[in-house]
């Protein structure tokens with residue numbers, strides 16, 4: 001099996017490698033008649049683009065998207081929407097050491113073990129260049145769910161957390177970390193400068209909130225909205241943990257503290273007094289904000305030498321040169337948002353298919 005596709009009704013497939021001529025996505029199942037142009041996709045790619053601050057990889061990719069099919073006279077036709085993004089700044093010689101020895105923590109050994117052969121240039125298909133294609137597909141998904149507002153941000157970097165009391169949504173786009181706490185963003189600059197100078201890397205936690213998700217989207221049991229989101233987020237490179245709502249913290253609460261009390265609200269709908277559940281109960285959206293947190297490990301390609309073995313099985317150590325993100329969590333924010341949009345677009349169409357609403 002190849003596993004390059006995600007979704008059931010609103011389904012996308014990504015293709016391409018880090019150092020190939022281009023990469024992209026094919027989105028199938030998008031409803032017809034939705035207004036869509038390249039200008040609807042480009043701003044999301046610009047958010048994910050490398051080289052926009054000294055805290056991300058210096059690879060310079062304009063990431064210009066082209067719509068090759070599925071749109072006519074500015075509207076989706078209901079046929080596959082093919083999206084293409086050129087790779088223009090490959091430097092394959094930067095990766096010669098990766099051809100000979102495995103980067104611990106990266107996919108080099110695992111790919112060789114599975115396929116017996118790998119495109120080592122820039123990590124090939126295991127490179128997070130692939131996430132540009134998801135972000136493009138996610139922009140199409142957003143068009144299909146205009147009732148939903150999605151916002152991602154970093155809540156932790158290098159073990160340093162934001163102060164929830166200092167949360168200011170206006171800050172998120174005002175610093176290079178998508179950080180909603182100005183004081184934390186200032187601390188993170190120092191952490192990142194120190195980390196880069198040490199030839200090291202750090203991890204991060206992304207939080208993503210979707211507001212406006214109607215009560216009823218989702219499904220019980222084997223396609224719980226929780227599990228669809230977890231699967232989507234876990235499919236992102238370097239993600240090692242996913243929490244819905246309070247997540248692991250819920251295991252430390254009592255029943256009464258973990259409850260989301262309900263009061264009568266307008267139109268017979270409840271008003272919830274808390275949201276420990278992260279907007280999902282029984283696998284189905286409750287109408288509250290859907291809240292997901294995603295833990296990303298530190299970048300494995302670092303300048304500090306790490307013990308490894310060569311392709312021939314000889315003991316060695318590896319220092320990864322080339323251009324890398326010292327904290328992959330920063331550029332993961334738009335990717336997490338895209339996966340949230342893609343899951344919710346699929347859930348909207350699945351809900352409509354079953355209930356007619």
Ligand SMILES: Cc1cc2nc3c(=O)[nH]c(=O)nc-3n(C[C@H](O)[C@H](O)[C@H](O)COP(=O)(O)O)c2cc1C
Pocket residue numbers: 057105106107126127128131236237238239299300301323324325326328329331332335
């Ligand atoms: C936005 C983003 C950028 C990334 N950039 C790098 C990078 O520059 N260098 C690196 O070694 N890993 C990077 N990664 C992580 C690797 O792609 C990932 O660790 C690798 O594919 C192995 O997969 P796994 O970590 O999911 O097991 C990045 C991940 C994301 C989400």
